[in-house]
Amino acid sequence: MIGMNGYQFYWSIVWDSLPLLLAGAWVTIQITILAFIIGTLIAMPMAVARQQGEGWAYRFSTWWVELSRNTPAVFQLYLFYFGLGAFHINIPSYAAVLISVSFNNAGYMTEIFRGGLNAIPRQQLSASRSLGMTSPQSFIHVIFPQMFKVIFLAYVTQGIWGMLNTSFGMLVGLQELSGATQYAQSASFRTFEFFLVTALIYYLIAKGLQFSSHLAFRLIYRS
Amino acid sequence: MIRISNVQKAFGSVIVLKGIDLTVEKGELVCLIGASGSGKSTLLQCINGLEPIQGGEILVDGISVHDPKTDINKLRSKLGIVFQQYNAFPHLTALENVALAPRVVSKRSRAVARALAQKHLEHVGLGDKGDSLPSQLSGGQQQRLAIARALAMEPSYMLFDEVTSALDPELVGEVLETMRLLKSEGMTMVVVTHDINFARESADRVAFLCQGEVCEIGTAEEVIDNPRKEQTQKFLRRENRKPLEIVRSSVA
Amino acid sequence: MQFQFANQGLAWSDAYFLAQGLLNTVRLAAAATLVGTLAGIVLGWLRTVSMTVRIATAPFIDILRSVPMIIQLILANSLLSILGFGTSPFWFGTVALGAWMSAVTAEVVRASLLSVPVQYRKSARSLGMNGYQELLYISMPLAFRTGLAPWIGLVLSLIKDSALAGVVGYIEYMRSTQILITRTHETWLLLMGAGLFYFLICYPVSRYSRHLERKVRV
Ligand SMILES: Nc1ncnc2c1ncn2[C@@H]1O[C@H](COP(=O)(O)OP(=O)(O)O)[C@@H](O)[C@H]1O
Numbered sequence A: 001m002i003g004m005n006g007y008q009f010y011w012s013i014v015w016d017s018l019p020l021l022l023a024g025a026w027v028t029i030q031i032t033i034l035a036f037i038i039g040t041l042i043a044m045p046m047a048v049a050r051q052q053g054e055g056w057a058y059r060f061s062t063w064w065v066e067l068s069r070n071t072p073a074v075f076q077l078y079l080f081y082f083g084l085g086a087f088h089i090n091i092p093s094y095a096a097v098l099i100s101v102s103f104n105n106a107g108y109m110t111e112i113f114r115g116g117l118n119a120i121p122r123q124q125l126s127a128s129r130s131l132g133m134t135s136p137q138s139f140i141h142v143i144f145p146q147m148f149k150v151i152f153l154a155y156v157t158q159g160i161w162g163m164l165n166t167s168f169g170m171l172v173g174l175q176e177l178s179g180a181t182q183y184a185q186s187a188s189f190r191t192f193e194f195f196l197v198t199a200l201i202y203y204l205i206a207k208g209l210q211f212s213s214h215l216a217f218r219l220i221y222r223s
Numbered sequence B: 001m002i003r004i005s006n007v008q009k010a011f012g013s014v015i016v017l018k019g020i021d022l023t024v025e026k027g028e029l030v031c032l033i034g035a036s037g038s039g040k041s042t043l044l045q046c047i048n049g050l051e052p053i054q055g056g057e058i059l060v061d062g063i064s065v066h067d068p069k070t071d072i073n074k075l076r077s078k079l080g081i082v083f084q085q086y087n088a089f090p091h092l093t094a095l096e097n098v099a100l101a102p103r104v105v106s107k108r109s110r111a112v113a114r115a116l117a118q119k120h121l122e123h124v125g126l127g128d129k130g131d132s133l134p135s136q137l138s139g140g141q142q143q144r145l146a147i148a149r150a151l152a153m154e155p156s157y158m159l160f161d162e163v164t165s166a167l168d169p170e171l172v173g174e175v176l177e178t179m180r181l182l183k184s185e186g187m188t189m190v191v192v193t194h195d196i197n198f199a200r201e202s203a204d205r206v207a208f209l210c211q212g213e214v215c216e217i218g219t220a221e222e223v224i225d226n227p228r229k230e231q232t233q234k235f236l237r238r239e240n241r242k243p244l245e246i247v248r249s250s251v252a
Numbered sequence C: 001m002q003f004q005f006a007n008q009g010l011a012w013s014d015a016y017f018l019a020q021g022l023l024n025t026v027r028l029a030a031a032a033t034l035v036g037t038l039a040g041i042v043l044g045w046l047r048t049v050s051m052t053v054r055i056a057t058a059p060f061i062d063i064l065r066s067v068p069m070i071i072q073l074i075l076a077n078s079l080l081s082i083l084g085f086g087t088s089p090f091w092f093g094t095v096a097l098g099a100w101m102s103a104v105t106a107e108v109v110r111a112s113l114l115s116v117p118v119q120y121r122k123s124a125r126s127l128g129m130n131g132y133q134e135l136l137y138i139s140m141p142l143a144f145r146t147g148l149a150p151w152i153g154l155v156l157s158l159i160k161d162s163a164l165a166g167v168v169g170y171i172e173y174m175r176s177t178q179i180l181i182t183r184t185h186e187t188w189l190l191l192m193g194a195g196l197f198y199f200l201i202c203y204p205v206s207r208y209s210r211h212l213e214r215k216v217r218v
């Protein structure tokens, strides 16, 4: 331990707290997946609206996109948590994190989807309309499936970004992985050991998400 | 003189050149023809050391290209090369494109390099385009710019790799015209081409490459008009049927 | 007594406090951008030309992109303290944000260098340029054009992530906002101020970056 100023690493205490950390990790995974789904559902219509280039839906989604992309994600969390609190609308920290990460995901995904939509030939829409499909039907059955294939990598990357953003839960007292670690280490002040293990867990979650989404991609697109 | 003897070249396990023998005399124009994928581009890039070889030897004016002791950068300035596309550096004006190598490789002063560049731009008919960016030039002009850029290093040999293949038919003529001009000035040239008419009119000798070897070599009259090998005959029949080639030749 | 103090409204001195926070955000973002970009360019170039470096540094880049910035900040803080490398929150923030910036910049540099069509590089070498001349006069200028817009995107991410440096005790703009909110309860006014501050920096820059991206594509 040269250069460690005599610091002794002490891992067993982290081991004892592992159940607490894993419970936090489970909350992290929950919020990540929920926010991914909610973000996706909001982003799909917003991407179509963004493509229109005019009208209230276009303006609404443009605002959403610009706000979510041009302010810190932690600011967005404070907006939902403290901001609503000032109006005596007190939402639990779980909900605040879920809402803010979904908000952020939706903004970024809208732009990712829009890029994907641009890559799909216009004739695809006219072709499906000519088969008698309604506009939403065409998007759901013809356009979106193609779009997801194009943007898959960026889409998964955004999902992982969303996972990283759930760590702000620590700042509003939520016991997701970071918050649980913060809580667990406060008795011993073994900050480095605790957060190193937490970093490792985050890394494993990220890899797990990446792996499972690639697997899902293979299954869905049979490629 | 370029002397290529028994050159072998592989990309990983794919053997591209199986033992090429070819000699290009001073002042000669040799056309290389052959199906796509037969290794013509690879051979050109071996000649100026852009690609390593696995066997054999290439001598340029008696200097071995792939000998580690050879100053390859110095040798390369003797060998100009022009590719099918992506030639002109897109971030530099036409004049800067030509002046760059004289300045940084030959260590000419900025003023001398620019004067030299202007001279070579005029040589290929781009004297008034010095300040244009490649994106403002037509495909044909970009290819002529690439020729001027190579000429500015005052090479003894020029290598051309299908320089007209990516061009719109109406732009082919001006580039071929520039190549004919070089030949008339006595430049030694190795030209990979699909333009059978150009080969017939301009080549001193034509070499047909197939399956990694020189299948047939001789004058244009021998190889193109009276091919002896079956592969050559087959290749020429296919080439003659391509409608695009007919359009191009009539313009050229 | 203390409670009265805690509920006190905004005062002019708070504007000074916020201005300090603003300055701190700019200082931290600038330092981390500078350090991270320079390190990232070298790392990205090494990763492009050397297989050994590519393999050896892959975990570094992968980990920095898969662990939340908050955790990286806390780890930088505690590790540097353990190693006896000072106690300055500015320094902790610069190390953590700079390390992240170097990893992501390296990837942009590498992708940009690889996007230079090989023909340009061969042309340059065929004119007698050596490898370094080719890099200096051809690959770098061309890679710069493709890499600029994504790099600006990274700087924006870094500015936004600097809002987390409060967790290691660095009083940047977001942290100073939060401190004032706790004291004055002027939640909306202060939050709007923070939102506006980041938006006014990020929005024009991201517009410009998108404009650049379009220009490079055509
Ligand atoms: N950089 C490379 N890596 C691997 N294989 C290559 C590379 N360049 C060319 N080849 C292969 O070498 C063969 C000859 O290519 P090339 O010399 O370009 O042929 P030509 O110019 O006659 O069309 C082709 O089969 C091609 O796929």
Ligand SMILES: [Mg+2]
Pocket: B037, B040, B041, B042, B161, B162
């Ligand atoms: Mg070729």
